Amino acid sequence: MIPNGCLIFEDDSFLDSTVAKMNALRKSGQFCDVRLQVCGHELMAHRAVLACCSPYLFEIFNSDMEPHGVAHVKFEDLNPEAVEVLLNYAYTAQLKAEKELVRDVYSAARRLKMERVKQICGDYLLSKMDCQCAIPYRNFASRMGDGRLVSKIDGYIQEHLLEISEQDDFLKLPRLKLEVILEDNLNLPSNGKLYSKVIYWLQRCLWENGEPLERMMEEVQTLYYSADHKLHDGSQLEGQTEVFGNDDHIQFLQKKPLRENFQKQASTSSSGSLSPGSVTQLCKHEWKYIASEKTNNSTYLCLAVLNGVLSVIFLHGRGSPHSSPSSTPSLPKSMSFEGQLEEREERLRAPLHYARSGLGTAELDGRLVAAGGYNREECLRTVESYDPKTDRWTFIAPMRTPRARFQMAVLMGQLYVMGGSNGHSDELSCGETYNPHEDEWTPVPELRTNRCNAGVCSLKNKLFVVGGSDPCGQKGLKNCDAFDPVTKIWTSCAPLNIRRHQAAACELSGMMYIIGGAESWNCLNSVERYNPENDTWTLIAPMNVARRGAGVAVYQGRLFVAGGFDGSHALRCVEAYDPTRNEWKMLGSMTSARSNCGMAVLDGAVYAVGGFDGNDFLSSIETYEPQDDNWSPCMEACS
Structure with a gap:
């Protein structure tokens, strides 16, 4: 077009062609005015290109008294292969490095003040995190002075300390x-x-x-x-x-x-304290x-x-x-006080038979069902059912497959579980359903994508599986699939706006909500709502606290979201969403921090079950008391 007599033309292929030619000129040494000497290797480049990408080199070139000569920059502590990766990135905007080279690329990017590359390398290391490399990665991040990376790795260590403690690097x-x-x-x-x-x-x-x-x-x-x-x-x-x-x-x-x-010190200081x-x-x-x-x-x-x-x-x-060296008086035991303690302990709600984290929970026929999950030893098949009238947990038929990091939903009077992890493979595609009349689990058609940490929810007589971890690691998925229990067929739905794994899923007033989770390693506070009528996801008001692995339940027309993990700590805090106002409000916190816990509403009360408090796997349960806006592990008579 030629508006107002001006010729305007955009050549979409020009930039790609130009950068490819400039990188070819660099590799052949043509028109180069920079020599990088890296541990005995000489790398040629163009001053203007590097100055645009590296603030560190820009400062060096800018202070050069002979700008028209060939600049010589020497590095004795960088990997030449890593520097070559950065040069390719500077010319092509493509960062390609073998897994073993990523830390060296990060070090070189840090030296050259290429912050974007540092972040990409750090995120890559986090995506490859496992118990074997946690300690080396933590030491590396500390040496690099990367507080963000250190914080994320520390969060991983907090969740997997026992497994990490068995690695050689830990033992050294x-x-x-x-x-x-x-x-x-x-x-x-x-x-x-x-x-x-x-x-x-x-x-x-x-x-x-x-x-x-x-x-x-x-x-x-x-x-x-x-x-x-x-x-x-x-x-x-x-x-x-x-x-x-x-x-x-x-x-x-x-x-x-x-x-x-x-x-x-004691003779010169009466307090013995250190300021x-x-x-x-x-x-x-x-x-x-x-x-x-x-x-x-x-x-x-x-x-x-x-x-x-x-x-x-x-x-x-x-x-x-023996007694305290400082002669600190101790409180004598009181029989009446001990009796009060015993009476209170008797009123604590009965704990699960097994401590469980990453479990599935649901209300079925007036009982709370807790299935699977993991503890320090293994992923579990066992399923327990809680009767609030008798305050007792009893076992029902175990699942066919051990699984954890999954969610459970009730559809047409039956329990459904899908995906998760069995402790040996990261993601499962299999699912199963429980018939309470037969006390039996039977398989359902497999998911089309293996996934762990997915949201599961029943809506409009269908089972929805949303997000989760991909088979390659911790990267979240946008996938949303629906299962029809009559036709036994899976169909695809509109994808999420944001990739999520370890998000909480729940149905409220004919809509499905997917809450928090993590996109990769960063915890999310964003929330999406699905409308099945037009197959669309809409972002709504975000939570006050970013969290993954939280429990969710519907109570008195609101979404209750409790616990979870914020990237550094297991959480006690709870908040509720009012759909009429599109806003979140903080509520009283639980008595225990609980990440990857289960939640359900039973007999008009909200229950939080199991989870991990940052140190121990939990078998305890607690309930929300709306009149006092607090949580209690005790029976109602105890309050």
Whole structure:
């Protein structure tokens, strides 16, 4: 067209042709005015192209006193193959690197300040994350100073610490062994608080006692947890032989005498406390609690960063054989108080027979059904049914296939489960349905796409399976498929607007909602609503909290979304969606954090079942009490 006498023409093939020719000129060394010397290898390029892609090189070229000569830039610490990958990217906008080279490409991109490439490489590493590479990836991200990448990897470690602890890289980490002696009637605090106290105690040791961390790791350290909830150096307990149990053997050790440095410090300081400012000045490296697991009633396993070094802490707690060295008074036991405790414990709702995370839950014939899921040992086939009238869990017929990371729905009076993981293959295509009259599970036609962590929902007498993980890893899917139980046929529906796995799915007022989840590793707060009349998905008001692996149920005309995982922590928080106002409102939080839990409405009450609290797999259940806007693990009579 020639509007107003001006010739306008757009050549769609020009840019592609030009960049291809420029890259060919680079590889042949023609018209090049930059020589990159990388560990003995010489790479030729054009100054203008690199200046556009690399702020680091732009600064170098901009300060060059001879802009018309050939610039020489030397790198002694980069991989030449990685730099060649970046040069190809600069000329073609295509980033191609073998899996083994990605970390080197990231390092080179970091040096050249190519932030977009850094992010792409970091996301790729996260997509390939597994228990075997978590520790090397975490060390790499820490060296690179990438807080975003470190945070995502730490979130993965928190969910998979036990599996990671079996890897060779974990076993080679520096180890600190602690025994904590408890004042009478005390229990160890929750893990986060416990290890915050441990890390602070270690910082004090390094500052007050001049004790090198490496030397402290050579022998078991004994601590004392007093009634005022503080950790003290166990050397303050006089001449008592203590016992420390670890995974290999039981060691006997003699209490160490009070250290000379500590005695000097005690004589010059009445408080014995360390100001936060002095810690900051003296401890320049990172101190951080990452994740922990309670391996039995008194032993904990923790992964932490101690003075900038990724380390393992083994902690064993036991009762004190004698009174507190600080003569802290302890509360005498009261028979009436004990009776109150026993009475309260009797009113706790009955727990599941098996701790379960990633389970399927639904209400069927006035009972709450909890199926499958996984614990530390395996994916489960077992299915339990809860009767609120008797407060009892009973087993019904097990599923044909062990499965976890799936959702369950009720369609035409029968339970349906689809996809998930069996613990051996990442994604399943098989499904099955439960007939309560026959107490039997039978197969249903397989999904056309293997998928795990998909949303499952019944709507308009059809079963919908939405999103999930693709067979290659953690990348979310947009797929939406519908199953007709009469024709036994799967059909495709409109895809989601956003890729999602570990999203919650639920039907409300003839519409289907898909809530949160994760696109790849980033947790989502966005929500989509499906209208079956015109086969369309519409984005609605987002949640207040981004979360994946949350539970969802419909209660009093609203969507209740509880728990889940925000990328760093298992969540306790709960929010509700009002479709008449298109808004989310925060509600009272659960008593336990629960990721990958189940939810259902039973006998007019919202139940949260099982899940993972960040440290333990849960068998407990709790219910929502709307009159008080709180959750309780107790029977109604207990409130």
